[in-house]
Amino acid sequence: xxxxxxxxxxxxxxxxxxxxxxxxxxxxxxxxxxxxxxxxxxxxxxxxxxxxxxxxxxxxxxxxxxxxxxxxxxxxxxxxxxxxxxxxxxxxxxxxxxxxxxxxxxxxxxxxxxxxxxxxxxxxxxxxxxxxxxxxxxxxxxxxxxxxxxxxxxxxxxxxxxxxxxxxxxxxxxxxxxxxxxxxxxxxxxxxxxxxxxxxxxxxxxxxxxxxxxxxxxxxxxxxxxxxxxxxxxxxxxxxxxxxxxxxxxxxxxxxxxxxxxxxxxxxxxxxxxxxxxxxxxxxxxxxxxxxxxxxxxxxxxxxxxxxxxxxxxxxxxxxxxxxxxxxxxxxxxxxxxxxxxxxxxxxxxxxxxxxxxxxxxxxxxxxxxxxxxxxxxxxxxxxxxxxxxxxxxxxxxxxxxxxxxxxxxxxxxxxxxxxxxxxxxxxxxx
Amino acid sequence: xxxxxxxxxxxxxxxxxxxxxxxxxxxxxxxxxxxxxxxxxxxxxxxxxxxxxxxxxxxxxxxxxxxxxxxxxxxxxxxxxxxxxxxxxxxxxxxxxxxxxxxxxxxxxxxxxxxxxxxxxxxxxxxxxxxxxxxxxxxxxxxxxxxxxxxxxxxxxxxxxxxxxxxxxxxxxxxxxxxxxxxxxxxxxxxxxxxxxxxxxxxxxxxxxxxxxxxxxxxxxxxxxxxxxxxxxxxxxxxxxxxxxxxxxxxxxxxxxxxxxxxxxxxxxxxxxxxxxxxxxxxxxxxxxxxxxxxxxxxxxxxxxxxxxxxxxxxxxxxxxxxxxxxx
Numbered sequence: 001x002x003x004x005x006x007x008x009x010x011x012x013x014x015x016x017x018x019x020x021x022x023x024x025x026x027x028x029x030x031x032x033x034x035x036x037x038x039x040x041x042x043x044x045x046x047x048x049x050x051x052x053x054x055x056x057x058x059x060x061x062x063x064x065x066x067x068x069x070x071x072x073x074x075x076x077x078x079x080x081x082x083x084x085x086x087x088x089x090x091x092x093x094x095x096x097x098x099x100x101x102x103x104x105x106x107x108x109x110x111x112x113x114x115x116x117x118x119x120x121x122x123x124x125x126x127x128x129x130x131x132x133x134x135x136x137x138x139x140x141x142x143x144x145x146x147x148x149x150x151x152x153x154x155x156x157x158x159x160x161x162x163x164x165x166x167x168x169x170x171x172x173x174x175x176x177x178x179x180x181x182x183x184x185x186x187x188x189x190x191x192x193x194x195x196x197x198x199x200x201x202x203x204x205x206x207x208x209x210x211x212x213x214x215x216x217x218x219x220x221x222x223x224x225x226x227x228x229x230x231x232x233x234x235x236x237x238x239x240x241x242x243x244x245x246x247x248x249x250x251x252x253x254x255x256x257x258x259x260x261x262x263x264x265x266x267x268x269x270x271x272x273x274x275x276x277x278x279x280x281x282x283x284x285x286x287x288x289x290x291x292x293x294x295x296x297x298x299x300x301x302x303x304x305x306x307x308x309x310x311x312x313x314x315x316x317x318x319x320x321x322x323x324x325x326x327x328x329x330x331x332x333x334x335x336x337x338x339x340x341x342x343x344x345x346x347x348x349x350x351x352x353x354x355x356x357x358x359x360x361x362x363x364x365x366x367x368x369x370x371x372x373x374x375x376x377x378x379x380x381x382x383x384x385x386x387x388x389x390x391x392x393x394x395x396x397x398x399x400x401x402x403x404x405x406x407x408x409x410x411x412x413x414x415x416x417x418x419x420x421x422x423x424x425x426x427x428x429x430x431x
Numbered sequence: 432x433x434x435x436x437x438x439x440x441x442x443x444x445x446x447x448x449x450x451x452x453x454x455x456x457x458x459x460x461x462x463x464x465x466x467x468x469x470x471x472x473x474x475x476x477x478x479x480x481x482x483x484x485x486x487x488x489x490x491x492x493x494x495x496x497x498x499x500x501x502x503x504x505x506x507x508x509x510x511x512x513x514x515x516x517x518x519x520x521x522x523x524x525x526x527x528x529x530x531x532x533x534x535x536x537x538x539x540x541x542x543x544x545x546x547x548x549x550x551x552x553x554x555x556x557x558x559x560x561x562x563x564x565x566x567x568x569x570x571x572x573x574x575x576x577x578x579x580x581x582x583x584x585x586x587x588x589x590x591x592x593x594x595x596x597x598x599x600x601x602x603x604x605x606x607x608x609x610x611x612x613x614x615x616x617x618x619x620x621x622x623x624x625x626x627x628x629x630x631x632x633x634x635x636x637x638x639x640x641x642x643x644x645x646x647x648x649x650x651x652x653x654x655x656x657x658x659x660x661x662x663x664x665x666x667x668x669x670x671x672x673x674x675x676x677x678x679x680x681x682x683x684x685x686x687x688x689x690x691x692x693x694x695x696x697x698x699x700x701x702x703x704x705x706x707x708x709x710x711x712x713x714x715x716x717x718x719x720x721x722x723x724x725x726x727x728x729x730x731x732x733x734x735x736x737x738x739x740x741x742x743x744x745x746x747x748x749x750x751x752x753x754x755x756x757x758x759x
Contacts, residue, residue: 196646200455202555202578202617205642271440272556316534316564318554320577 001043002026003418004036008048008379012055013352014368023053025375028417033371046420048379051412054351056088056376057333058367060256060358061178061232062307063153063325064090064121065396066112067105068097071311073396075109078309079118081329081395083422085305086378086411088119089359089366094126095153101126101137103145110146118421120366120376122148124178127166131155134162136169143173148362149230151178154279160217167227176228176362181214181239182206182280191320193281197266203319206281212238219246222253230361231255233306235280237290244299254361255299257291258306259335260326260401262344264288268401272319275390275401278308279324292344295353302358305332309397327397331388333380335402337409347382375418384410440562448747450562450571453580454621462625465743466590472512473590473739485746486515492545493519494536494561495574496552501710502574502584505734506549509741518545533557534564541566547749548572555579555614570748572741578614584709585618587740589626591733592664595705599626605658605700606649607634607690608668608717611641611679615709616668624648634658635690638679655690662700667692667708667717683716692718697727705729 003025010021010033017033024032024040031037059082065073082090092109094100100109106123113121125142127150129135139150150170157163170177187210192198194205215231219242222229234240234255246253260278265285269276276282294300308325315322336354339345345353359367366376390403414422439456443449448461472483491510493503503519510517522536540548547570550558555577562571575581589599596602604623610616610633623631633644634652644651652658659665674680692706706718706727714720722728 194642196643199641199643199646200617202576202580202614204555204578207642272559313532317532318552318557318560318576320554320556 001418002041003044003046004042005046005048005053005377005379008051008053010053010369011348011351012369013348014055014356015370017369018348023369023377025415025418028374030369030371030373030375033369046379046413050381050383051379052382053369054378054380055355055367055369056378056414056416057086057354058089058358058364059087059305059307059329059332059354060091060302060361061304062090062092062329063095063309064092064109064307065309066096066109071396072314073309075112075116075121077394077396078307078329079113079116079121081393082119083414083416084394084411085329085331086333086380086414087305087329088376088378088414088416089122089364090119091122091124091148091362093153094124094151095131095155099126099131100124100142100147101129101131103141106142106145106147117416117419119416122146122364124149124151126150127152127170127177128157128162133158136166139170139175140173143175148364149176149178151232152180154180156182156184160221163218164221164225167221167225167229171225171227176230178230178232179218180232181211181218181234183210183213186210186213191277191281191324192269193266193283195266195284197269201269201272208236208238208283208287211236211280212242215239215242219251219253222246222251228252233258233261233280233304234291234300235261235283235287237287240290240294240299244294247299254301256302256304256358256361257295257300259303259328259332260306262288262292262295262303262339263335264401273401274315274317274319274322275326275399275403277315277319277322277324278326292339295339296344296349301353302361303332303336303353304358305329307395309395310399311396312398315399325399326401327393327395327399329395330393331400331402333378333411334407334409337382338407341408375415377413377415378411379413380409380411382409384408386410440559447750448744451582451744451748452558452562452571452573454582454585454618454625457625459625459627462586462589462622465586465740465747466593468743468747469586469590469736469739472742473736482512482514484514486510486513486749489515489547489749490543490545491515491517491547491549491745492540492543493517493549494522494540494551495520496522496550496557497575499551499575501734502551505737506574506741509738509745512738513742513746515745518543533560537561537564541569546570547745549574551575553577572744572748575614578612578617580618581614582618583737583741583744584615585622586744587733587737588619588666588707588709589622590736590740591707591729592705594732594736595729596663599623599628602628602664603630603632603662604628604664604666605632605634605662606666606668607655607658607692609639609670609674610635610644610668611639612671612674613668617647619666620647620649632658632662636680639674655696656699659696659700663704665692665697665700665704665706667706669709669711670713670716687716691716692722694719694721694725697722707733710734
């Protein structure tokens with residue numbers, strides 16, 4: 001099948017293209033940009049007048065819940081949500097049930113996702129068996145089974161020696177280790193940033209130092225072992241500063257930030273809004289501004305959804321007893337575009353942080369538009385205004401604190417491997 | 432732009448009290464009205480008829496997820512003096528331990544036509560959670576949630592202070608001890624500031640004072656003597672034994688030596704300063720027995736005023752739901 005996408009404005013930060021340009025697709029591949037290749041005949045044309053054509057988004061961290069309790073989500077539901085969010089490549093976290101510590105689980109997820117054909121699902125293998133933080137996983141086998149990185153999700157590593165060995169062993173195979181930096185002792189029973197709001201509401205606090213202490217330790221071990229570390233979901237100004245200094249010293253370290261962390265602060269908890277219960281916690285305005293600066297100057301090269309879908313019961317309890325997390329796939333692009341409106345990023349930079357930025361961190365050949373590459377595209381209307389109705393999210397998790405927010409910029413079409421997997425005005429799966 | 436209008440769940444359309452969850456967001460007028468109404472009930476024990484028929488035939492449920500004999504008893508007495516029927520549920524020992532969720536428990540008890548829940552729970556925000564999910568027409572009174580709030584305790588303390596001092600505005604108040612874990616302290620600070628006192632101080636070691644304590648509108652002292660100097664009211668907080676295990680304090684002995692209230696230390700406060708304690712008190716840890724039993728101590732009065740204040744809050748909330756109108 002040949003498709004021509006006409007009259008759109010193409011933005012591909014990886015190649016620097018930012019101009020009106022047609023895209024021609026044959027099968028799963030892009031075969032022409034601008035003029036169609038010789039002899040190309042389109043069977044279908046898609047009018048992208050008024051729309052931006054950008055690479056399909058790459059989300060470097062999403063919890064997709066399969067295998068695991070289906071009430072929180074399945075690959076079926078979550079890839080559908082991803083398609084609506086313009087995301088064509090997802091890197092799923094290893095905290096499935098059972099966890100991704102064997103080739104069988106890694107392969108099961110990839111096989112199921114391939115059948116669904118709605119998004120490319122890549123997997124992060126567990127760094128330790130059962131995420132227990134003690135015994136190293138069979139990293140070489142996980143790599144062979146397709147794992148693109150290793151990590152321990154939100155589970156802490158038992159001690160510094162285990163961390164050192166895990167980094168060294170992963171480095172043996174050239175694998176990137178994704179760490180969520182948090183000192184479990186300083187976190188203790190905390191559920192909100194240790195600041196003015198937690199003080200007012202009497203919520204057990206998580207100090208900023210829980211993150212910066214861990215980052216300092218991890219950086220020292222990165223230097224010692226030479227391992228490649230990627231920090232997931234930074235939340236503090238201090239960690240952004242530490243990372244900037246480490247990068248200046250040429251350590252091979254990178255980071256992402258969750259999209260919501262660039263917009264919400266501890267103040268949004270209001271009177272115990274459990275949808276604002278997230279880990280790491282929402283922090284102060286000063287932290288948010290420092291994270292925005294780090295995203296703007298490229299210290300933080302990726303914005304991720306940190307998608308954590310939950311069934312409604314998980315949020316129906318007193319705040320400290322609720323499950324942390326936000327269902328974020330369907331708001332990743334909107335929250336990123338909002339940074340353009342708020343003067344933090346140019347449009348091209350914003351797109352880079354959710355396409356070639358994250359892809360580059362894991363050396364993935366996605367998140368770019370090039371002849372011969374996969375036809376993964378997101379077409380969005382930069383002027384469309386819409387209001388989020390969290391009840392209408394396609395994700396199984398409707399847990400979003402952004403209910404009622406008004407956004408500018410809406411996904412109109414998503415193509416994955418040359419296939420239209422989402423259209424705003426109709427559901428392609430129904431046709 | 433994002434907009435979450437912070438609608439105060441505690442107040443009805445005309446600004447009357449619907450629920451009593453926290454002091455935060457309540458006006459000085461409303462707090463004063465609670466104290467005034469409590470004043471009218473406080474006279475009752477001296478009369479031959481101790482009951483008023485205000486809530487005859489209505490059902491009030493004590494829903495305690497955390498044990499507290501004293502608080503539950505005063506709520507029960509308050510409800511009975513208002514002629515209400517009282518149900519007592521100690522949920523820690525029944526349903527939730529069998530896997531029933533908090534909401535299931537709530538729905539079951541609502542089915543018994545209870546019009547008011549008096550809730551105590553170990554988690555901050557539990558009372559707000561229950562109020563948000565309660566059926567229309569059901570009031571929730573917070574009898575203590577985690578470290579968050581204990582507003583009726585704070586109001587009975589305000590009642591005690593007003594009894595002794597009259598006007599709030601010239602007062603300096605020191606709250607001493609484990610402010611970090613204290614829902615009582617949070618509610619007291621809010622109430623004192625709303626009622627317009629001159630100064631609220633918190634006194635304790637850094638491990639027991641919240642990092643952002645100043646955001647609560649208090650002055651922080653780490654030295655007891657400077658904290659007590661020239662104050663009119665001293666509120667001593669209870670020290671839980673488990674604070675030693677959590678590496679927050681080295682020992683009770685050292686705590687008493689630094690922050691325990693003795694007659695000698697009391698001397699730096701105003702000559703007519705009163706000493707309060709929300710109880711239960713650890714003698715020889717928070718204060719010397721000679722202070723606790725001395726002429727400046729008003730600790731036992733606090734307990735008896737508790738019933739009047741709880742009657743006031745209950746009747747105000749129930750009147751609201753009965754279709755408005757002022758409580759007499």
